[in-house]
Amino acid sequence: MSQQTAQPAPKPDPKGKKAPKAKKAKRVRQPKVSQSSVLFDVPGPKARRRNLIGGILAGLAIAYVLWLVLRLLYEREQITWDKWTPFANLGIIRSLGEALGLTLLAAVVSIACALVFGAVFAAGRLSDHRWLRWPSIAIVEFFRAIPLVLLIIFLFIAYGNVTERFGALVIALTLYNGSVLAEIFRAGILAVPRGQGEAGYAIGLRKSGVMIRILVPQAISTMLPAIISQCVVALKDTALGLVISAPDVVSVARRIAINPQYDNILAVGLVLAAIFIAINYGLSRLAGWLEARQRRKGRAVVQVTNIPDAGMGGAATG
């Protein structure tokens, strides 16, 4: 991301102030495309006209497709009063709200446990002792490699009578996200410049001292954006509770949809999507803001995309 070029403060001009200022403002507006400016120059008048025409054509095409979709939905009687009124029903709003609360609770609890799990196994992977390192690697790799759905179903069938549906979901989320977080932690600790650890050893600290006093505190701030991205993944993955009918918002919403009285699966799907997009978009913005702040301070940021599986990983799974 290229930085916004610092705009020179307009110099006080005793006369003819207006005209040059207006011109300048117009020119500065262009490079908002910062990321893509690699590929094309700041468009001149001709290119701008061409882009405008292209934009209008593309916009019309998009609008046409949207209109086709809307017309289809209308013809199939999806945009009717009775498909959407359930969402104005107080009882349904309340049960959806309660279920959303449980979904958020599942995400928060499992992220909290996953942080502990991740810290323990990241430490295990970075250990000098082979008997500690190998089992840690095996466990982390195993839980990252298998589908979360498989894990959820297994836990529910094996221990469902103890953990209940909610517990099975939370434990599965913890094991999966904990394994991904372990990798994030490891990357964060390895990202601290080597000299820092060496300096620690030089003043006589032991490995645990170097870890706890020098590496971890610095790693935490570089990992924060990645951790928040993982929260988005965890929240999305709670939706997998559907496979064991956990009391999460997706399962409850589905029960509304299959009620013959409403029979509005599309409306339910769209409402669910809107809820998740709103929450996750907020979280992603927070992660992006933290990352930008880190960069501004000239600190390293653990790149989620470099850790196999983080970010989309489960994301995808979820």
Next chain:
Amino acid sequence: MNVLIDKLPQILAAFGTTLQLLGASALIATILGVVLGAFRVSPVPALRWFGTAYVTIFRNTPLVVVFIIFVVALPELGFQSSFFFRAVIALSLYAAAFVCEAVRSGVNAVQAGQAEAARSLGMTFSQTLRHVVLPQAIRTVIPPLASIYIALAKNTAVAEAFGVTEATYQLDNLVRDFPGSLWFLFFGIALGYVIIVFFISGIAGLLERRWAVSR
């Protein structure tokens, strides 16, 4: 253990379905994702906005909800097709958003000088993208793309809940008949996924070493 051996054909067939889901949706997602990635770096604002909106929507929606909309709700609109086909559509649309982001990050990683050189040779935007930037970008995005395919392989398991008899479905299915063999079935099926994941990351590692960009 016996169940695992007795039912091996059934489990292998289910993994065949898993691989078909993976292959078909990986192909569609890659094509769609590269097109969307090109939209996101294009000089036409409307296309950029469309790409951004697409990515924001599909990245923040749980896959299960994408499945609810495209696998369960679409037939009600008159799109009759097999579960498998609709599962592929849902998986591809979802994964395309991530491919798009990977492509975009790859394009941004190509040095500005390259594109400038291409422009000074008189290439247009699409020529620059096709001949100079994308080929190099694809090399740098192998690791993120590999993790997208790995995630996709695991995501095919979601189709289980929507009636596609892929590998995870067989855990659900076989445990009903052989409740005592739960652990064997779980680790047996898990092993299948572990092999798929290691296979993908192995190929990615190979390609990465071979195509490494020297900077």
